[in-house]
Structures are given as structure tokens and as C-alpha cells.
Amino acid sequence: MKLAFVVQRYGLDISGGAELHCRWVAEHMARYADVEVLTTRAEDYITWKNRYPAGPQTINGLTVRRFSVVRPRRPERFGRLQEKVLHHEHREKDELRWLDEEGPRSRSLLRYIRRNEAAYDYFIFFSYRYYHSYWGVRTVPRKALLVPTAERDPVIGLRLFKPLFRMPRAFIFNSCEERDMIRTVSRNDDVPGAVVGVGTETPASASAERFRARHGVEGDYLIYIGRVDQNKGCPELFDFFLRYKQDTGSPVKLVMIGGSVLPIPGHPDIRYLGILPEEDKFDALAGARLLVMPSFYESLSMVTLEAWAMGQPVLANARCDVLKGQCLRSNGGLYYGDYREFREALSLLLASAGLREALGRNGLAYYQANYTWQAIENKYLGLLGELEGK
């Protein structure tokens, strides 16, 4: 079986959620099938400027074919179009213009897919909202599997995506909530799909002491891992955490790991460490009291799975239905809808080592049942086998 993974960006240094998800799945599926990656030359998701060389190259044993982006995104025009399609009366033509501007607009990629349709058994498209998925699925609908990585943001409501969701041969969802949302939006119940997600690997040994010694972190701390961004709920987390400290006088600290596009409050108990290597990240996770996940929009949250894989409990934002659903299904974390719930849930978690242990244990069991690589590979193989049988 020959599979093509089609994604907007691809590379070892690209750490975006969907891109990393695609790379990991492609590398694991290479054990069972002949896998190629079709992508663009872009490195930056804001402008999609061509940075990587064109043509085929090999990354971690996989053939990666890169195609040029015709025109980089013009952020001002894109912003204007986005404002129009999300907040004002508009026509479908405007949505198509928005999609063109969102990019990455690579006609050569679509041309390649059309001309080489027969050479591949299935094309697995990642991220429904980009140009390559919208036109790619339309080019080869009978061979297209779509991994939507959809979040509950307003883009999902655009008219142009309804027919797209009825078109692919099958869906690979990240969560039950994502599946229900897409089914509700497009009423595509007849299109088969499976809730799969993505696996994660934890290091054999993670050392909290090593992390504390290397970064000078003392005492109990909560950890946040991910981009420090408005959409990830970080301003609310800062606000809640500082209010919590003021109200309770707790000595707990907040350690933040990841790139930042927001100013971090200059409080001595908020430690921002920037982007860290994987080893440090897992060391930090091992020493934390819990992982806090304040994001409003998630289609899966790989960091939450990593925390559960390490046996750590999670405190998540209940306004993200995926995070809340994952906590309820796994019994591996608590959630909060406002400051009062945040205060109560955090106080309870910090006070009860027994509860933290029990939640961590449940999270680990949930991870082992659903998100080890063997489980993920089996789900992919099961879906592909089902499609072959039809």
C-alpha cells in the first residue's frame, strides 16, 4: 500500500500541532506502508514564504516532495478578508478569496496530486482549513482521508467547508467532540470515520531533580507547556493564578515552557523558561504537581496526553469541550469554568496527594489504552483495512 501524507509544512524544526502530528503518524505508518510526504516549501505559517529547497528529499527515512507556494500571504489583506467572512454578511466568493489568501497556495502540489492519483492508494490530508486540503480533497475525493484537526473556532462555520466535509472517503478525527462538531456542521453521517488522535512517547527516565538543579526551580509548581498566546488562554491563566495566590497565600509557582507572543507578568512565582529541549520538558513535567491547560481551542492537546503518559494529573479549561471531554472520559483531570472553580479545583488538587495520584493513574491507563503508538497504528490500519474491504 502506498500512502501520501499531504500537509501544509513539514520539517524536523517545525513544531506546530498538525504538522508534528502528521510527521509522527507518517513516520510510524512507514512500518506498514510505502509512505511519502507531499508538502510546500514554506517554513513560516504566517507568510508561507518559500524557504526549503524544491523537489524530493529524505527526512527520517521518508521521501518528502516539496512544492513552491505561488504567492506568500499578505497579512493585511488576509486580516481584512477574515474580518469580513467571520463577522459580516458575505458571499461564498469572499470565502474562497479568504481561502486563497490563507494559503499555502501551491498549484504545483495540486497538479502533482491530480497527475499521480493512480500512483497512491490513499492521500491523507491534514488540517481542513488550508488551501491544500480544500482543493486536494476535491481533486481526489475517492482516495482522500481527511484529518481535520478542527477546533471550535468560527472558521468551522464557513459555508465553503460544508460540502468539503461530505466529500472525503473517510475521516480521521482527533476526539469525539471534534467528530460531533463536524457531523453537526455538515450532516455528513454517511462518511465513515474513526476517532484516532496521535500517539506520544515518553523518555525512559525523567528526573525532576535534574530539572530543578538546571533551572533553579524550588518548591511546588504547576506547569504550562505550549505557546504563550491569547488563543491558548494564557492571559486568563495569569489572572487566575495571581488571584489564587493573593486569595490563598499559597507558595505554589507557575512554570511556563514554550515560545511566547505575549508579555509575561513580572511576578517572582511565574517562571518563564522559553523553549526547552524535549528532555528538559519531560523532566519539568515529572517534577510538577500538575499540568494546567487553559486553552479555549484544542482539537486534541498533545501536551495533555504527554502529562497523562507521565502519570500526572491535569487541570483544564472547561470551556474547551475537547479538554473537558478528555478529562471526563479518562478520569485523569479536573476542569474549571471560571475563577471560583479554578480556585477550588486547584486547592483540592494541591491539598490532596491521593487525588493527584489517582488522577495520574487514571490518565496513564487512558493513555495506554488509546494513545500509545501501537494503539494509534492499529486504528489507522483498521480504518484502511475497512476501506479496502468496501
Next chain:
Amino acid sequence: MSAKDQDEGRYTQTYKIDYARVDVAEIMDQVQAKAARAAAPDDGGEDVPGMPDGPVWQPSSGPLTLKKKVKRKLQRFLTPFFPVMRLMALPVHEDLMQTNAKLSEASAKIDLLLHRRDITKEYIKLLHVLCHNLVMELSKLRVEHDTLKSRVQVLEKDFAFLGKRESVLEKKIAP
């Protein structure tokens, strides 16, 4: 058992948790109920957050230094002029008092606005939920409308067919 452990024990005692079979939904019900109780009546009666617990500042009463001696002599020398100085400072004092009054008035207004802002925030959250529910209901209604419309079309066709059949049968019975 340390004091910290005792505090922790006291806190967790208010929750009913089966540690062998943790049920997050059940715990969250308790957390939400407790958060709602804490929010209820006496939010205004809390201590001022951030108030330090340490000792209050007191003026020091050590031996007289040169600075203090000079200060005392100067005070003694200026005492006869104090009424004149007070008289001269009176307009400034009045201005200061008026400014204070205005500031406390502004502070009260800000408090009121902050309170209104909080209420508006909650209201917006409710509106958001309402909008979401309305969109859901409208979507359902639209689907139902489409279904009913197609049923009506089917019934119309059936009706037309039966009408034609009736006229044909009538012609056959009574040509």
C-alpha cells in the same frame, strides 16, 4: 503529622472522594457546588487581599541625634509663628480636602463601574450560551422544515396521482 499535612487533611475532608475509583464528574459537582457557595453572599466581607500580616510601622524612640536636636530647637523658635503659618496654609489645606473628597468620590464611581463590568461580563457569557443554543435550535428547525417540505411535496404528488386515478376510474365506470 506536620501542620501542613493537617491543613491538607482538613481541606480534603470537605470532599467525598473514593480514591480507588475516582469519578471526575462527581468531584467536579462537589467543586462547583463549593465554588458557588463561596461566591454566594459574603464576597464583599472578605479581608483586603494582599494585606500584609506583619507588624504595623511604629515611630522609633531612640536617643536624641544632632538632627533631632536641631529639629526641636527650630520648632521652639518657630512656635510663635505657627498661627500665621496655619493661616497662610489654610487655602492649600482646603484645596487638599476638596481633592480628597473628589478622589474618594471617583474611587466609589470606579468601584461601581468595576462591579457593573463584572455583571456585564457574566451577562455576555449568558448571551453567548443563549446564542449558541439558538443557533443549534435554528439548525434543527431548518432540517425539520426541509423534511416537512419534502413530505408535503410527496403528499402533493400522491394527491395528484390519486386525483388522476379517480378520474380514470370514473370514466371507466361511467363512460
